[in-house]
Amino acid sequence: MKLDILAFGAHPDDVELGAGGMLATHAMRGQKVGIVDLTRGEMGTRGTPEIRDVEAKNAAEILGCVVRENLGMPDGMISFDHQAQLQVARLIRKYQPTVVIMNAPTDRHPDHGRASTLVEEACFISGLHKIELFDGTESLAPWRPKQMYKYLQFYNLNPDLIVDISAGFEAKIASIKAHTSQFYDPNSTEPETVIASKGFLDSVIARAQDWGRIIGAEYAEPLITVRHVGVEDLMSLR
Secondary structure: OOOOEEEEEOOOOHHHHHHHHHHHHHHHOOOOEEEEEEEOOOOOOOOOHHHHHHHHHHHHHHHOOOEEEEEEEOOOOOOOOHHHHHHHHHHHHHHOOOEEEEOOOOOOOHHHHHHHHHHHHHHHHOOOOOOOOEEOOEEOOOOOOOEEEEEOOOOOOOOOEEEEOHHHHHHHHHHHHOOOOOOOOOOOOOOOOOOOOHHHHHHHHHHHHHHHHHHOOOOEEEEEEOOOOOOOOHHHOO
């Protein structure tokens, strides 16, 4: 299955928070989108890996993803060594995405920056013809995405692109709320965390509104580019 967009997250819910609106908006346009979670989020204060597996599946359905996989890497200890790069490269070859989206280059959670480096380097490794990778017994052909982008997370970094997600915003919020163990729930008896506060979810909405304001849209999500982006028509830019 060839994907138009494949989004990677260090933890289940990373993609929903940083790029859920983009995935939903493109899925609504008939494009094929998918998610790969690097870990099961087992070190999180709230929930369990089993609960989070179910939440991730539900969230992917809300966003219109045709696939969601989990690589089962150790939460809190993501590495970008060669073996980890091969794990990610195998999925890049398997799904042949035109666009790859990944974690922020630096962030409050150390896994986010490491995951960003891992996926960026794996995109290069995936294109090397002398590296053999397999899906079962089937050999996977070399593949590099056309473009790579990094979504923003906890820190306010300077983006290079801002994407109108007005059409997919409701799906984004619904997908975040599908991770019921992680976010605001007034009836929860689990310990409170930064992201489980009501104020955090309010801030997600406010940030999307503010990025939208900048480009004249209702809601938007920002991206950092890995490579320079070229356009054929200046009139198509906002």
